[in-house]
Amino acid sequence: MKQTKYILVVLTIFISFPLFSQQGKQKRADTLFNKFSFVKAAKVYRELIDKNYNRDYATRKLADCYAYLRDPRNAARYYKTAVKQKNVPVEYYYKYAQALRGIKKYDESQEWLKRYKDSGGVVNANDFSKDVNFITSVFGADQQYFLDRFRFNSKFSDFGAFQQNDKVYFTSARDEGVGVKRLYGWNEQPFLDVYVADVNSKKNVDYSAKVKGDINSIYHDGPVTITKDGKTMYFSRNNFTKNSEIKDKNGLTNMKIYRATLIDGEWKNIEDLPINGDEFSTQHPALNVDDSKLYFTSDRPGTKGGSDIWVVDIFPDGSLRNIKNMGAVVNTESAEGFPFINNENVLFFSSDGHTGLGLLDIFATIKDEENNNEISSVINVGVPVNSNADDFSFSMNPDGITGYFASNRRGGRGSDDIYAYHRVPILNVEGVVTDAINGNPVKGAKITLFDDKGNQIAFMETDENGFYQINIDRNQDFKIVASQDKYIDDYRTFNSKKIQTELTSIAANLLLNPIPNVAKLADLNNKNLDYENVNDSTAIKQAKLNPIYFKFEKYNIQPQYALELDKIVKLMTVDYPEMAIKIEAHTDSRGPKEYNKFLSENRAKSTYNYLISQGVNPENIVEYKGYGEEKLINECADGVSCSKEKHQLNRRTEFVVVKME
Template sequence: MKHKNHILVVIAFLVCTSLFAQQGRQKRADTLFNKFSFVKASKVYRELIQKNYNRDYATRKLADCYAYLRDPRNAARYYKNVVKQGNVPVEYYYKYAQSLRGIKKYDESQEWLKRYKDSGGVVNANDFSKDINFITSVFGAEQQYFLDRFRFNSKFSDFGAFEQGGKVYFTSARDEGVAVKRLYGWNEQPFLDIYEADVKSKKNVDHSAKIKGDVNSIYHDGPITITKDGKTMYFSRNNFNKNIEVKDNSGLTNMKIYRATLVDGEWTNVEDLPINGDDFSTQHPALNVDDSKLYFASDRPGTKGGSDIWVVDIFPDGTLRNLQNMGEVINTESAEGFPFINNENVLFFSSDGHTGLGLLDIFATLKDEDNNDDIVGVINVGVPVNSNADDFSFSMNPDGITGYFASNRRGGRGSDDIYAYHRVPILHVEGVVTDAINGNPVVAAKIKLFDDKGNEIAYMETDENGYYQINIDRNEDFKIVASQDKYIDDYRTFTSKKIQTELTSITANLLLNPVPDVVKLAGLNTNNLGYDNDAEINAESNSDSTAVKAAKLNPIYFDFEKYNIRKEYALELDKIVKLMTIDYPEMAIKIEAHTDSRGTTAYNDILSTNRAKSTYNYLISKGVNPSNIIEYKGYGERRLINNCADGIPCSPAQHQLNRRTEFVVVKME
């Protein structure tokens, strides 16, 4: 018998170990996916499928990985399995249709598009009317960027916009207001200069808005970047300095990057940099977050294609060292240019060598999960930022939400126009599931997310800290349910409607009350389970009845000087009703109501009594047996749960914690 028990213990240990291993794999896969590391994420999702762990969910995510990796053949292979799943979101019909389009199965694609439309999906009139890249279709279906008006465009070329210190800096060929214009022979437009304007200005700008100092010359100047302290500028210019123009052996004037400093409101002390050369171009400067690296585009020797992205270190004394090509993950045999680094250290750039919608498209880099310095891939930022024309000079403001780019697409005012955008970042719901009695995290609790029609749209399990995180759509209503063996389910309803654009997470913590019959009197020490030492036990020590402490259910809260039941807490009371009428009809409770310290003692006694009574009346109205409510009583301000007594300053949130009704279980059979 001992040997048999030992075997059972070993088997149980191995099962638990395997379960935790799979949970860890899913968490890692989801983390990789959320950080755009789709190659690595796909490998882990395949492992989860092979282990038959949360198979439906892993299959959906694996198919999405292949979609983002521009691999429609493998995407279609897994979406084919996804669309057979029960209660699958209809958006996967659309994704499957797109993947079939990507492998030229047009008839099947149209069938699934029709099924998507018949299921309530919305399809634009021109869907599938153009043979566009598959990945862009996916991005178009999940749009993150939205265009805003930029006030300062002209009928000439405008690009290179970025914000700093309440100013927007940009490059333009307008030269408006100047009597005599010098024209660039290539396109018969004026030469480029650098302009600045107040971000909130409603007026367009002319030559008087050119930046002050020695930066603008008689040839092309711009685009620029400025250090975070606003004192140093790096800018592109034709090979022209100190009134001398230098041409290469072909008679062309190449581009160089110069450095200038701000002195008394003017940019001066223009300095030619050692990374430049007369026989190749160096242009499009960009600085990283701490101004320690300078990124740029160049066709210098060692360049893979027409032009590549390069980087050089900037040392504290201003010297430039360790020049490097950014490598073949970024650079192609075609042209790359216009680098930009956002506050998250993500490199954006333009390219006509990576797969895109048209000519130049804007791309973002993907970092290695384990080594954040290693770039493992690039991703097209999608429409509407990219189009079938040239899209370039992307920038993002420090808020991570707004920014600019330029395009020569149809519908603009000039040859190149600046477009402002705002970004709606990915939103997720997150929270911690805890034991309502002892406050410990509940590991491997099952989390299910439902839409407003009751369809399950996501499933996962909590990690070792009781934590979960699920990506969600905006402008939707949801219900999230936590469950675990030996616990009573808990749920929350929440909405992602009318929330701020910059908000990226919604918190929904859940509390699980242990099912009472998990604690048996025979041989168990209830103190080790987090129960109060003076817990009331309503059972004989030798019986099989449940041992129940004076356990508190989730409290409900009240508005200041109010005793009506708030809508969100009616849901909490409904859970108690279910317990007392269906699950445990012999369950008996006490109702204890409280106030904060504001107001007189006599007033608060009356107010808390009214809160206890309104709670009692609600439960009775829903079918609870009055004899199962042993007592309802108000305690006024006598049982504060924090230091917010009379005369002590406290925040509204601290006072709110005291305006509560608590429930004490005194009997459950």
């Protein structure tokens, strides 16, 4: 992209960050990390390490924090520990190699890069041929963005895609003219105009798709940003007003930001804004979340480098006041531009002054939440958004998943092309661990996550609400286990395959059954658990285990309830081989009573047969019996209108412990 101040480009990007939560220290650390609050996240990870809590995981994340904070010495210190861990992800060999480069230990860095490649890691041939900041490489290691087709590109320059509702606005030089062609001398392409198309349109976009009204002139126009109500547009244009081109003292036509109003479907009332000047350029408009601030690029007096990012307040009457330079953390001695503000009020921009992968790269700001949300650092957003070419005008649609950016990278159709993308957010498994008898949350339950080969991936403890949350990879198989000293373990198997892109969590709630130790039965009764006297002379009680459920008019064991029966098998064959139980099967009220009695007996028998087939001693099953619809657990008797869900609760088989030892 060889455009100077005559070219209008807007660079937008959105990265959605998870909402901050107080549920658990590890969850808090992960949330801070995902919001780019690396200073605060590092503090919490250090606390987890000091308490020896999920130490391996916390060490890796702490090293990542230091990498993103541009502190290679501390990053190398913790990566050195991380790479010694059992089953450490191979990407950490690469991260350690990059950190070692940051402290000029080049020989060691090459050794770890070789180990990374020997372990199956893929490294580009030119990775060490350029002195690219190691933080950039680390940040881009975990790909979250994937490229899609954008159908509206031309052989000329196309960029600045901005979607609002079902329309996509973009800037293009595609209008070659009919008679005399007007070409921009810099690149011999037509001048830029603003176009609009239906997002789902399959038609080619030609000159007839230009926005209606007075936006487009005979010089460069666009790209644009529009207020949330759709009534006001801010757009860039050459200094051209009332059919007159105005040049500065050097004979150059600078850029200005204009404002237009939508009237009867057309953009009218073009207004030259007071932030503009004839002797400097003002361009790349971007609005914040509530349209109260306008961010822009300018080389006005006070600019630090070739161009800087600035901001001005927009008052309710439309006046613009309090112009402010975004400061030295954002602006360098080179060129910054194309600001965008996401829904979290984080500033994103492009720069060739901050270290990047190529020419123009996209960067995001990090705010210090403990210091009045002041911007404390910037980070490169990584590949595939950034490349070794110019990458700019990145935007995110309201869905938080899809969007656009532009690049002049190889493989495009024109000089600058628009690329669509979809984002795959971080996925987690979360749930609540509950006491199966009284329904109370179980605090401090140990949650262990395993992969499909039985390797432990992570562990944590539930908070005071019994809640847990663990980040997981997509397209994998998992097993999650909940355990606590006073309970029988519970587990679930699940996978993250074919999960919709916009989903960020998988629910896996777990139930823990209290171990019905006879010596503790009196104490358990005092806690109002579901126990009944059977024999006062022996003080043995009956304890109900989790029921299993059946489909309507069926008595076969469903796969999800086979897992529940497997827990009973373990309890009766391993933990308490002398344990004895009764099986009681039931139906809902629908259908004749005689048929329901028969159906329940078959349910009892199929349950009995399953337990015996898995090794349970038949002598330890005192009785298996069907009760039909005699013992409904809710109001859903004959003649009562009930939902399918309520009827389902009655189609059950229950287990009663009559002897433990």
